[in-house]
Amino acid sequence: MEILFISLILFPAVILHEYAHGWVAYHLGDPTAKLAGWLTLNPLKHIDPVGTVILPAFPFLMRSHFFIGWAKPVPVNFMNLRHPKRDTMLVGLAGPATNVGLALIASALLRSNPSILMTFLFQQIILINLRLCNEIT
Secondary structure (H helix, E strand, C coil): CHHHHHHHHHHHHHHHHHHHHHHHHHHCCCCHHHHCCCCCCCHHHHECHHHHHHHHHHHHHHCCCCCCCCECCCCCCHHHCCCHHHHHHHHHHHHHHHHHHHHHHHHHHHHHCCCHHHHHHHHHHHHHHHHHHHHCC
16 A cells, blocks of 8 residues: 555656656757657656666565656757757756655645645655655756
């Protein structure tokens, strides 16, 4: 049950992280992700069998709080960016910034809904997104 609960938080967070890289690249001049069909929130496009399913399952089986995971990286051709040096940095920051944003939203919701169940849910959303922000780019 815990695996399902965490997966329902982890999958969207990882997918939004990767989507953000492609979305920012597209708006900065690189259509690669859009042309390849990667600017989608469809999880099947982003899920990597090893990084999104198998490896994240191990901590639950081992009763550990350490986890690692990834999604398929969104393709970006940095040569298409209008200002490659600056825009490469912005594309790289887009994923972690998305996770920080999701953590901030969950934090605001946590303050507005103090029930025990919702507190646990929002705390998990915050922790998972901050871990993803720190561990993947």
